[in-house]
Amino acid sequence: MGPFLLVTIQIDLYDRLALNLEADLVQKVHQTGARGVLIDISAVSIVDSFMGRILGNIASMTRVLDAETVVVGMQPAVAITLIELGLSLKGVHTALDVERGMALLQTKLDLDYEMADDDADDIE
Amino acid sequence: MASSVSQLLKSNKARLLDLWIQKQLASENLRDDLMTNDELRGQSEDLIGALTKNITEENIDQVESNQFDEVFEILSGISLARAQQGFTPRETGLYIFSLKEAILELLQQEIKDTGELLTAVLKINRLLDSLGVVTFETFIKGREEVILRQTEEISDISTPVIQIWEGILALPIIGTLDSSRTQVVMESLLQKIVDTGSSIAILDISGVPAVDSLVAQHLIKTVSATRLMGAECIISGIRPEIAQTVVHLGIDLSNIVTKASLASALKHAFAMNRMVVRRLEVEKKTF
Amino acid sequence: MLMTLSKDSMSITREQDLVPFRNRVKEAAVKIGMGIVNQTKLITAASELVRNMFRYAGGGEVLIEIVSKGRESGVRLTFADKGPGIANLDLAMQDGYSTGKSLGLGLPGAKRLVNEFDLKSTVGQGTTVMILKWKNG
Incomplete structure (x- = not known):
């Protein structure tokens, strides 16, 4: 998987599982020295504030380890609900699907070589 | 009797x-x-x-x-x-x-x-x-x-999402944007993004009579939801009066790309997708 | 006039109850033909409230009802716990306020996702939250 890790969440997670995911993923990034993490949530039907917080945590934690996190494939209903809930996943990059997520990570890596930090694509 | x-x-x-x-x-x-x-x-x-x-x-x-x-x-x-x-x-x-x-x-x-x-x-x-x-x-x-x-029926037909280019959607909003209308707009826009795999959506508000803080809030919500999906949103059709009210009301649209016309929004979208539109040089023929 | 068409209750005692509970709510929503976006909003709100109940009171009871009023039908959920109660309701309903270590979006966020929201709490006795989502709400 080159410099990127891909995680596909296929079931609705309860809290303990989500926390495990967070811990495992951060471990994995450290072990592999991955420069990017893709989290595919296209099969997830509910993202509540807890799950949203986990996604945000993963993004911040991996960033400290010099890897960017992209959440891909969010369902329209989930996006609308998150906005209404008041959660816009600040600091988490998003993409429509895995392919585009990869492309986004690749451009971020390329940019890294060219210039210093650029967070222009961050979600507000 | x-x-x-x-x-x-x-x-x-x-x-x-x-x-x-x-x-x-x-x-x-x-x-x-x-x-x-x-x-x-x-x-x-x-x-x-x-x-x-x-x-x-x-x-x-x-x-x-x-x-x-x-x-x-x-x-x-x-x-x-x-x-x-x-x-x-x-x-x-x-x-x-x-x-x-x-x-x-x-x-x-x-x-x-x-x-x-x-x-x-x-x-x-x-x-x-x-x-x-x-x-x-x-x-x-x-x-x-x-x-x-x-x-x-009106709220259904008044929110057409059109694919104007590969990867680019346009949604002309006509009339006021209240909360139930915003729901319909968001739903159809996000679904179309998934269906067409588009990464840019242009919301054209030329047909919106007035933008107050509530309407602006609805627009911002729509833009945020679009971004969560992994697509970018451009708001076009901003008339001078709207620019004035937006500033007077202290509404912050600085995080959103806004354009005066649909044409300039499309141009911006092309640039984001690294595409250019140019006129072909036609050789002048002399008779 | 609000009429209850069906009633179902479930007790929440463990964290693992969250997923089956969400499925029960979804079943009720699907039964009345609620659209996917409203379903998601309802289940997410329910999820926030169940988590609160679990975190602050260690669990409780949830009543799942299908209700109707005129030509509208909806799902009503009532969360009742015997926890410590909420001392300051206004503060609890504020975005970003939390006594626990959370984002503080639970109560105000859940309220924004549903059509009706009613919170009653007595310190030392417990908290009851009722939410209602109309099919086309």
């Missing part, structure tokens, strides 16, 4: 129907374009049938009695249907009031004693007036249903 009012109505059912139909056919408010005469007759026969079946000497001045339920039900059905078929309130009202005339005429022919006639007329008046009220209530309810349905 002559036979009672209720019995009179029961035994003269057929004559009453004829009288009523005659009155309706003679009326200048007859709408044979909306309903055939046979249908009208059938409808009227049902109503008279129910009325004469349920009316008794005891309940004639007790309109609230549930013995009239069947009559009210049939009448409600008729006026509901008329509201949807496009009858005017006047036409629907006259339908039931012409029955009153027919009954009164019948009573006049049958009851010779003036005192008795007056009592009968008063009773019939009260009964038919409440039927009139029911007619109006249900007529208005029918109209409201029509309006409700149209509102839904």
Whole structure:
């Protein structure tokens, strides 16, 4: 998987599982020295504030380890609900699907070589 | 004493129907374009049938009695249907009031004693007036249903999401953006993003009469939801007045790409997708 | 007039109850033909409230009802716990306020996702939250 890790969440997670995911993923990034993490949530039907917080945590934690996190494939209903809930996943990059997520990570890596930090694509 | 009012109505059912139909056919408010005469007759026969079946000497001045339920039900059905078929309130009202005339005429022919006639007329008046009220209530309810349905249809057709280029969607918003409309807009936009795999959406608000802080909030929500999906949103069609109000109200749109026209938004979208549109150089021919 | 068409209750005692509970709510929503977006909003709100109940009171009871009013039908959920209660309701309903270590979006966020929201709490006795989402709300 080159410099990127891909995680596909296929079931609705309860809290303990989500926390495990967070811990495992951060471990994995450290072990592999991955420069990017893709989290595919296209099969997830509910993202509540807890799950949203986990996604945000993963993004911040991996960033400290010099890897960017992209959440891909969010369902329209989930996006609308998150906005209404008041959660816009600040600091988490998003993409429509895995392919585009990869492309986004690749451009971020390329940019890294060219210039210093650029967070222009961050979600507000 | 002559036979009672209720019995009179029961035994003269057929004559009453004829009288009523005659009155309706003679009326200048007859709408044979909306309903055939046979249908009208059938409808009227049902109503008279129910009325004469349920009316008794005891309940004639007790309109609230549930013995009239069947009559009210049939009448409600008729006026509901008329509201949807496009009858005017006047036409629907006259339908039931012409029955009153027919009954009164019948009573006049049958009851010779003036005192008795007056009592009968008063009773019939009260009964038919409440039927009139029911007619109006249900007529208005029918109209409201029509309006409700149209509102839904309008909100559906007024939010077309168009794919204007590969990967680029446009959504012209016409009219005010309230919260229920925002829901419809968001839903159809996000679904279309998934269906077409588009990464850029242009929201054109040229057709939005005014942007207040609530409308702006709805726009910001739509943009945020689009970004969560992994697509970018451009707002175009910002008129000078809108720019003014937005600043005066202190609405922060600095995180959103805004363009004056749909054309410049499209140009920006092309640039984001690393595409250029250029005019082909045509060789000038000399003749 | 609000009428209850069906009633179902479930007790929440463990964290693992969250997922089956969400499925029960979804079943009720699907039964009345609620659209996917409203379903998601309802289940997310329910999820927030169940988590609160679990975190602050260690669990409780949830009543799942299908209700109707005129031509509208909806799903009503009532969360009842015997926890410590909420001392300051106004503060609890504020975005970003939390006595626990959370984002503080639970109560105000859940309220934004549903059509009706009613919170009653007595310190030392417990908290009851009722939410209602109409099919087309």
